[in-house]
Amino acid sequence: MKKIYIIFLLLSSIIVFSDVQINGNLESSWTYTLESSPAQFYYNGLKLDLYIKPNDSNFSGELNLNKGSDDKYYITDGEFEFKFDSNIFRTLLKKKSVNTTDWLNAFNNEKIGAVNGFIFKVDLPIFRAENFLVKKDDSSSSLFISHLRGIPLGNFYYSYIYSREYFTKYIYYDWRLFDFNLNLDNTQFFGEFGYSYDKGEKYLDNNYLVFLGNRIIFNNINNAFYLKYLSFGYKKDYLPDSFSNSIRNELNIGNLNITLEGYYNFPGFSLEYLKSYLFLNNYNYLYIGVPFESNKYDLYDSEIFLNIPLKILGNVNISIYKHGLEDNWMNIKKFREFSISSNINGNIFGYYYNLSYIFGNNAVNIENSTVYNGGFSEVLYGTLSKSFGNFNFFGKGMYIYGVIERYKTLYLETKYTGFSNMELLLSLGDGNFGASKEFKKQISLTVRTGF
Numbered sequence: 070m071k072k073i074y075i076i077f078l079l080l081s082s083i084i085v086f087s088d089v090q091i092n093g094n095l096e097s098s099w100t101y102t103l104e105s106s107p108a109q110f111y112y113n114g115l116k117l118d119l120y121i122k123p124n125d126s127n128f129s130g131e132l133n134l135n136k137g138s139d140d141k142y143y144i145t146d147g148e149f150e151f152k153f154d155s156n157i158f159r160t161l162l163k164k165k166s167v168n169t170t171d172w173l174n175a176f177n178n179e180k181i182g183a184v185n186g187f188i189f190k191v192d193l194p195i196f197r198a199e200n201f202l203v204k205k206d207d208s209s210s211s212l213f214i215s216h217l218r219g220i221p222l223g224n225f226y227y228s229y230i231y232s233r234e235y236f237t238k239y240i241y242y243d244w245r246l247f248d249f250n251l252n253l254d255n256t257q258f259f260g261e262f263g264y265s266y267d268k269g270e271k272y273l274d275n276n277y278l279v280f281l282g283n284r285i286i287f288n289n290i291n292n293a294f295y296l297k298y299l300s301f302g303y304k305k306d307y308l309p310d311s312f313s314n315s316i317r318n319e320l321n322i323g324n325l326n327i328t329l330e331g332y333y334n335f336p337g338f339s340l341e342y343l344k345s346y347l348f349l350n351n352y353n354y355l356y357i358g359v360p361f362e363s364n365k366y367d368l369y370d371s372e373i374f375l376n377i378p379l380k381i382l383g384n385v386n387i388s389i390y391k392h393g394l395e396d397n398w399m400n401i402k403k404f405r406e407f408s409i410s411s412n413i414n415g416n417i418f419g420y421y422y423n424l425s426y427i428f429g430n431n432a433v434n435i436e437n438s439t440v441y442n443g444g445f446s447e448v449l450y451g452t453l454s455k456s457f458g459n460f461n462f463f464g465k466g467m468y469i470y471g472v473i474e475r476y477k478t479l480y481l482e483t484k485y486t487g488f489s490n491m492e493l494l495l496s497l498g499d500g501n502f503g504a505s506k507e508f509k510k511q512i513s514l515t516v517r518t519g520f
Contacts, residue, residue, distance in 0.1 A: 093119040096517045103510035113513075114142070127152035132162070146183065157190040163206050169199075169216045169230055171248040172261045173280055173312060176214055176232065180307040182207060195220055211235045226250040230263070242267055242304055248280075257284040265304040275302035278312070291321040298335065314341075324350045339364055352378060369394050383415020383422075390431060402445065406431045424451040435467070438503025446471035450502075459487035467502055476506040491518045 096116040102109055114136030122129045132147030147162035159166070162185055165178040186203030201214040211234070218228040230246040246263030264277035277300050284293040295317040299305065305312070317330040326348035332341045340361045347355040358372035372392050379385040392406040408429030414422060427433055427448040433441040435450055452465040461484040469476040482496040493516055499509040 090122045090124055091119070092122075092520065093117065094517060094519050096515060098513055098515040100511055100513045102512075114140070155192040157188070159188040159190075161186050161188065161203060167201050167203060167212075167214070169214065170218075171216070171228055171230060171246060172250075172259060172282075173246075173248070173263075173278075174309055175230060175244070175246055175261075175263065176201075176212075176307045177309060180309070181205060181212070184212075186211075209236070224252040226252075240268070244304070255286045258282070259284075263303075265302075275300040276304070278303050278308075280312075289323050291319075293319045295319075326351075352376070381413070382417075383413050386412045388412075390429070392431075404430065408433075419455055421454045422452065425449070433469075436503050440467070440502055440506055441469050441471060441474075441476075443471050443473040459485055461486065465500075465502075467506070469506060478502060478506055478508040490520060491516065 094117070096118075098113040100111055100113060102111075115134070116136070117134040118131070119134075120129075120131045128149070128151050130147070130149035133145045134142055135145045137143050144162060146164045148164050148166065149160045151158045163183045165181075165183050166188065167176060167181045167184055168174065168178055169176045181203075183206040184203035185206060186201065189198075189200045189202075191198050191200075197218045199216045199218075201212065204211045212232070213235075214230065214232040216228060216230050218226075227247065227249045230244065232244040232246075233241050235241045242265065244263060244265045246261060248259075248261035250259040251257065260279070260281040262277070262279055264273055266272060266276055279296070279298040281296045282294060284291070295315075297312060297315045297317075299308075299312060299314055313332060314335055315330060315332045317328065320327045326346070328344075328346040328348070330344040330346075332343075333339060334341050342358065342360050344356070344358045346353060354376050356372070356374040360367045360370050370393050373390070375389045377387045379387065388408075388410045390406075390408045390410075395404055397403065406429075408427060408431040410425065410427040410429075412423070412425045414424070416422075425435070425448075427450075428446075430445045432439050433446065433448050435448075441448060447470045449468045450466070452463070454461070454463040456462070462482075463484070464479070464481045466479045467477070478498065480496065480498040480500045480502075482494055482500070484495075485493045493514070496513045496515070498511065499505045
């Protein structure tokens with residue numbers, strides 16, 4: 070709580086001694102649930118989003134206040150920024166704000182997570198620097214990152230990253246990365262080299278990575294080639310999971326894109342997996358993945374994913390996925406992973422709808438979550454929304470008929486937006502299908518105000 074008092078004292082001082090523009094959102098909600106016996110009515114607490122910008126000032130800030138499971142209030146994330154000409158000093162509190170802008174995005178929000186600390190950006194005549202000094206919110210280690218981007222040398226652009234993570238005063242890990250970009254008319258060369266080492270022991274053995282690329286443009290033909298190599302000793306804690314030993318070629322001819330991507334083992338450069346994609350107008354029509362064993366195709370373990378878009382009473386998409394070939398095609402219950410799905414969405418007389426049907430034994434992903442992974446199943450999922458003046462109605466439902474488990478759930482909400490800066494939301498059920506596949510017998514009222 071001391072941190073909250075200090076921050077509010079700072080904000081109060083800024084508000085008192087300057088002309089301040091304050092915006093924010095305040096949310097409060099109540100729930101009546103029949104899930105427990107006896108039924109309960111409880112208050113969910115307040116949620117505050119606050120945005121501060123003093124007029125004629127180079128200061129701005131935002132913070133979010135939420136109620137924790139212990140019924141106490143915590144600042145869940147916050148950020149304050151001070152500008153000095155073209156230089157920026159930013160403080161972070163439980164905020165996902167650490168990203169380097171090199172080719173590989175070697176240090177990124179998704180791998181580092183929420184942090185406490187600060188960012189300092191400075192423009193100098195010979196380079197631009199972005200420095201991070203943060204402590205990960207869920208860890209005891211501290212991370213320092215300095216990303217220096219030098220002034221261009223003609224058409225040659227480059228940057229350098231120095232990073233160190235401290236676990237204790239004498240235990241730390243280092244990274245060094247250099248990236249470049251050379252533009253020559255219709256040809257572009259780009260790449261990045263990096264290495265990591267422990268406790269200042271500067272060696273170069275099996276602790277490095279290499280990324281090289283080339284792009285050629287000729288009329289409406291665009292071809293790009295990428296090579297990635299990652300040695301087994303490189304400390305890849307913050308490297309994107311997508312970076313692995315691979316070669317990739319993207320050929321664009323007008324609206325047609327054909328991509329080949331191969332994963333390999335090193336040394337020997339033996340092919341491990343081959344992926345191919347077919348895009349038309351940015352729509353992925355076909356994907357084929359084939360593994361290799363001893364440099365030979367392994368069709369038995371191959372993958373195929375086919376998308377077919379149609380126009381029937383809206384936007385229709387039919388997808389078929391199959392992993393591997395079968396010894397006995399007569400017994401569908403023993404098939405390896407497969408799924409057949411269809412989706413239709415559109416608008417009829419102001420009613421916006423989205424309906425999906427999925428059949429198979431593969432994991433079912435809906436709303437960015439895996440909602441079912443229990444084997445053979447059928448899944449029906451749909452949403453419907455409509456506005457009548459200041460009233461907005463939304464509903465969604467999901468039905469899972471699985472061999473192992475069966476679920477059905479529903480969520481309905483009505484939102485009224487007729488007030489100048491307030492809205493009321495009345496809901497039935499739990500809208501988070503990724504967390505709850507069964508219907509929750511609860512009614513919630515949420516009041517949101519803006520100022």
